[in-house]
C-alpha cells in the first residue's frame with residue numbers, strides 16, 4: 001500500500017496547515033480519501049498525484065465543509081463513484097458506507113470503522129495497522145504537540161476513541177496535522193484529557209456555576225476569552241453527556257443554558 005498526501009490550501013485554527021487529502025494506492029488502483037474543499041488548484045494537484053492510476057472511489061470520513069465538497073466534482077472528473085456514511089450539505093454519496101464495509105484498492109482492503117462523536121456521520125478507514133482518522137483523531141500541528149478535536153456528542157466520541165484503541169494501530173493518518181506513529185499513547189491521552197475536563201466541569205457545577213457560560217468562565221479562566229465561544233461548544237457537549245447520565249440537569253442550550261447539580 002502506498003499513501004500520498006496532498007495538502008489542501010485551507011489552513012486555519014481548526015484545520016491546522018490544511019486538510020490532508022490522501023491518495024491510497026496499490027499497483028494501478030487508487031482511492032482518494034477526503035478530497036477537501038471546493039478548490040480548483042487542489043483538485044488539479046490531486047488529479048496530478050493520481051496520474052494514470054485507476055481511481056476506484058472518492059471517499060469521505062465525514063461531510064464537514066473542509067473534507068467533502070470536492071468529492072462529487074472530482075469523482076465526476078475521474079469517472080468514479082463517491083462513498084461516505086451519509087449525504088451532507090455539499091456531498092451526495094453514490095454508495096453509503098457502514099461499519100465493516102470494505103473498499104478494495106488493488107490487493108489492499110480498506111475497512112470502514114464507524115466513529116461518531118466529532119460528527120454523527122464520521123467513519124475511519126483501516127488497512128492492517130494503519131487507520132485514516134479524519135477529524136476523529138488529529139495529528140500534531142506545527143508548533144503544537146497535541147491538538148484536541150471539536151466534539152458534537154461526547155459519549156459517542158469517547159466510545160469511538162476506545163474503538164480505535166482496540167484496533168491497536170501502529171500508525172494514524174489524520175485529516176489535519178502530521179502522521180501519528182504512537183497512536184495508542186495519543187488516543188489514550190485524548191481519553192484522559194476528556195475525563196479530566198469532565199471532572200473540572202463537575203467541580204465547577206458543584207462550586208456554584210449555574211449556566212454554560214459560568215462553567216466556561218471557571219474552567220477556562222486562563223484562556224483568551226476570544227476562544228470562549230469554541231470552549232462553550234465543548235463544555236456543552238460535556239454537560240449533555242453528564243445530563244444524559246443523570247449526573248446533573250440542564251435546560252436550554254448555548255451560553256445561557258441552565259445547569260443544576262443533582263443531589
Ligand SMILES: [Zn+2]
Pocket residue numbers: 062064118119135
Ligand atoms: Zn470535521
